[in-house]
Amino acid sequence: MGERKLIDENGLRVDGRRPDELRPIKMEVGLLANADGSAYIEQGKSKIIVAVYGPKEVHPKHLGLTGRAIIRCRYHMAPFSTPERKSPAPSRREIELSKIIREAFEPVIFSEYYPRSMIDIFIEVLQSDGGTRCAGITAASLALADAGIPLRDLVAACAVGKVDGQLVVDLNDVEDKEGEADMPVAYIPALNQISLLQMDGQLTEEEFAKALEMAKEACMKIYQLQKQTLKQKYVEAKEAVEKGEEA
Amino acid sequence: MIALPLLVERRQLVTPGDLLAEGDFQPGDNTYKSNGKIISQRLGLAEFKGKRVSVVALKGPYVPRVGDLVIGRIIDIVLGGWLVDINSPYTANLSVSDVTGKPFSPEMVSLSRILAIGDIVVAKVAAFDRTRDPAITIRERGLGRVEGGVIIDLTPTKVPRLIGRKGSMINMIKQLTKCEIIAGQNGKVLIKGRNLKMVELAIHSVRMIEEQAHTSGLTDRIRRFIEEEKEKASRMI
Numbered sequence: 141m142g143e144r145k146l147i148d149e150n151g152l153r154v155d156g157r158r159p160d161e162l163r164p165i166k167m168e169v170g171l172l173a174n175a176d177g178s179a180y181i182e183q184g185k186s187k188i189i190v191a192v193y194g195p196k197e198v199h200p201k202h203l204g205l206t207g208r209a210i211i212r213c214r215y216h217m218a219p220f221s222t223p224e225r226k227s228p229a230p231s232r233r234e235i236e237l238s239k240i241i242r243e244a245f246e247p248v249i250f251s252e253y254y255p256r257s258m259i260d261i262f263i264e265v266l267q268s269d270g271g272t273r274c275a276g277i278t279a280a281s282l283a284l285a286d287a288g289i290p291l292r293d294l295v296a297a298c299a300v301g302k303v304d305g306q307l308v309v310d311l312n313d314v315e316d317k318e319g320e321a322d323m324p325v326a327y328i329p330a331l332n333q334i335s336l337l338q339m340d341g342q343l344t345e346e347e348f349a350k351a352l353e354m355a356k357e358a359c360m361k362i363y364q365l366q367k368q369t370l371k372q373k374y375v376e377a378k379e380a381v382e383k384g385e386e387a
Numbered sequence: 388m389i390a391l392p393l394l395v396e397r398r399q400l401v402t403p404g405d406l407l408a409e410g411d412f413q414p415g416d417n418t419y420k421s422n423g424k425i426i427s428q429r430l431g432l433a434e435f436k437g438k439r440v441s442v443v444a445l446k447g448p449y450v451p452r453v454g455d456l457v458i459g460r461i462i463d464i465v466l467g468g469w470l471v472d473i474n475s476p477y478t479a480n481l482s483v484s485d486v487t488g489k490p491f492s493p494e495m496v497s498l499s500r501i502l503a504i505g506d507i508v509v510a511k512v513a514a515f516d517r518t519r520d521p522a523i524t525i526r527e528r529g530l531g532r533v534e535g536g537v538i539i540d541l542t543p544t545k546v547p548r549l550i551g552r553k554g555s556m557i558n559m560i561k562q563l564t565k566c567e568i569i570a571g572q573n574g575k576v577l578i579k580g581r582n583l584k585m586v587e588l589a590i591h592s593v594r595m596i597e598e599q600a601h602t603s604g605l606t607d608r609i610r611r612f613i614e615e616e617k618e619k620a621s622r623m624i
Contacts, residue, residue, distance in 0.1 A: 288447030
């Protein structure tokens with residue numbers, strides 16, 4: 141820690157961003173034909189693909205609940221997603237992330253509409269450069285909406301952390317590993333609720349409050365992008381039709 | 388009285404979480420109310436009727452409703468009936484009594500002689516509630532095993548668009564292509580016709596509806612498309 145400067149004399153970060161600046165984000169929806177819903181996200185150098193299946197019949201049947209659908213989630217990192225090969229077997233970390241990501245979605249999915257059924261979310265990290273749980277949640281929201289599953293809202297997620305004594309948004313891998321703190325937050329704008337909050341490292345009480353505000357703000361930017369991405373395909377189809385009409 | 392804010396236009400594209408209206412409104416299909424706000428649950432088009440605000444979903448799973456016409460595939464034979472995949476989270480039960488009126492003894496007749504695994508049936512949802520899997524029947528006119536034709540998939544939420552107001556869309560396609568078209572509410576569409584070119588046109592029309600369900604003037608556009616294609620075909624001969 142502290143050997144490399146993470147913020148330079150101009151106040152810019154290792155990749156040239158300002159403290160409150162997100163990495164460039166690219167999102168796409170509905171790219172997998174075999175899944176009911178799918179999404180892809182690139183956030184900086186992190187690349188993640190998400191597939192959603194369901195609601196579908198529960199197997200084995202006794203796992204089903206009479207009052208609502210069960211939600212299953214698998215967060216997985218591809219063996220080629222890290223600089224050193226990662227064993228494809230689910231690690232302790234991946235099992236934990238699968239659980240907390242599932243819990244981030246429990247409050248938004250209208251699971252009571254589909255009793256005795258299940259919804260599967262598969263998050264596959266293709267390339268990892270920090271912030272994959274947040275990007276995974278962001279993309280999984282899109283995939284759920286793409287599958288036509290009723291949601292109270294989309295969930296947007298982003299991390300805030302502390303590097304070189306300064307609060308910064310959307311950490312990359314270096315900042316996460318060498319910085320002093322990392323705090324991923326998942327936010328549900330329509331309900332003004334937080335459905336995931338974790339923290340590594342240390343923040344003072346004031347820093348924490350400030351960090352939470354920064355995270356919400358960052359999530360709102362991501363949220364707008366999510367909405368745009370969902371609509372894009374339909375807007376394009378509509379424009380193409382209207383163009384044809386004029387011709 | 389102050390006009391209460393309705394925040395969207397009719398047929399505006401909305402996403403889950405979009406605020407549709409605030410105040411004295413009622414939540415309709417695919418919307419919910421929270422703190423006096425009507426919010427969308429799905430990606431779709433906003434609609435309202437009086438005080439009721441709803442969203443016409445563009446994509447979504449099929450949930451059976453009693454009386455729905457569905458097209459399913461036999462996936463298993465069980466004691467006294469069949470299990471049918473109806474493209475929904477719930478597998479449907481088709482019991483022997485909903486197939487033949489004749490008395491039936493399992494020792495005498497093998498069920499697979501009546502309907503085998505893999506057979507396609509046009510059926511009606513006879514009963515369904517949240518606690519049990521749906522029961523379907525084929526003991527009505529126009530229902531039963533499918534003998535031929537093409538089945539294509541359509542997003543279940545777009546089936547009403549294929550049918551159109553009082554059947555305007557589907558009847559127009561039927562009339563122009565001379566094909567028999569059965570639209571299952573579960574997003575399976577059966578197309579039967581003698582002329583291959585006409586079947587092709589009908590399939591293409593359904594695909595167009597899938598892609599352009601959220602645009603207006605669709606019926607006219609499809610009519611024009613079929614007429615143009617028919618003319619092209621007749622000139623080639």
